[in-house]
Amino acid sequence: MKKALSFAVALGLVAGLATSAMAEDMLSVKGEARIRGAYINNGADFDDETADKVQEMDQRYRLKAELKINDDVKVDTRIVLVDDQAFGDTSTDDGEGTHTVDRFNMTINMLGGTYIIGRQDLSWGNKFLAWGEQSDRIVGVYKAGDLTFGGYLQKLHEGDTDVLVRQGTGDGDVDVYAAFLMGQAGDTKYGILGNYVYVDPIDADSMGGQLIDAFVNTKIGAAALMGEFVYGGGDTMENSNGDAWYGAFVGGAVDINALTVKGLVAYFDKNEGQTGVSNFRSCDNDFAPSMLIGTCQETAIINFGGTTGSSPDASTYLVGAGADFKINDKLTVGALVGYLMANDDTGGDDATLIEYDLTASYALAQNATYKIGVALGSPDGMSPADDAALAVGHSIEVAW
Secondary structure (H helix, E strand, O other), X not given: OHHHHHXXXXXXXXXXXXXXXXXXXXEEEEEEEEEEEEEEEOOOOOXXXXXXXXXXXXXXXXXXXXXXXXXXXXXEEEEEEEEEEEOOOOHHHHOOOOOEEEEEEEEEEEOOEEEEEEEEEOOOOOXXXXXXXXXXXXXXXXXXXXXXXXXXXEEEEOOOOOEOOEOOOOOOEEEXXXXXXXXXXXOEEEEEEEEEEEEEOOOOOOEEEEEEEEEEEEEEOOEEEEEEEEEEEEOOOOOOOOOOEEEEEEEEEEEEOOEEEXXXXXXXXXXXXXXXXXXXXXXXXXXXXXXXXXXXXXXXOEOHHHOOOOOOOOEEEEEEEEXXXXXXXXXXXXXXXXXXXXXXXXXXXXXXXXXXXXXXXXXXXXXXXXXXEEEEXXXXXXXXXXXXXXXXXXXXXXXX
């Protein structure tokens, strides 16, 4: 009941603002809707003899509202009506569904810069670090020519008595202090982010750790290139062996008339990743270089940063190449071949997966797109059986 009431209040607020402020162009509303379906066989164990088929449909709806008070002040919020809810799940009918307000913040131009205060999006770089997460921050942003720089205080936990699954001594806080720099030179965009993650548990010593990320996007003639590097170390970031972890990827695409040729190389060392601060997921579900990698997709069976789990010192390599062909203004088809190798550092043979993807997208109408794809995964050392995995997925996506 409490969820339903808060959700109704949020919707009422947006409706009320739309009524009173739309005439003055103060309110803008954007959103997205998605319905998708998937069939996956052998994605969990690569074994034809066991039952691990997945057949499902789900849906997601989001609304983003921006209220511009004046040239120096605005308020942002995002309402998630349904978040990847399976068809047949009627929990929204009783007010206990997945709807929520996951972003709400104010932006104020003051002190020569821009300050964003409240719960906000943490997306950074090229989806190799954090993407789509939310947290409470106080961010200060300044500009000097083509450079944008600043810093933030992020509150991950405030007075929590169970921080990082430890009983703590201090105030139970988890704070992140960060500085960042972004710039642009011609067709090249770049950024570097440094975080110090401080944990002050109750009845235990405080801990700190570092998280550093750098990315670059550039164009050279008809070629577009991108890359990113991430490093995590210190008590709050290291893996369970007490080691730092790091990863990087480089990708590119070249347009040749209606054909786009693309490729990617990625590496992640100690793919267990960090153990305590979930807001900084690395190489996780939003890094989706293929249909079978990156579980933000309906067809994915693994995340790039979690392909082996038997050792915290595991490492993962990925090489992929493919092409997209634009048949006309509405229809684009594509193909991709990927080779994934996971080394768990236990002395055994490396596990590998060869992937073959076929995809297509079609513009149903303005702002409405239909996508379909088929992926075949050929494993070696992934399981005792090593039977092929098959995934088929399709979706309708609308944005406004």
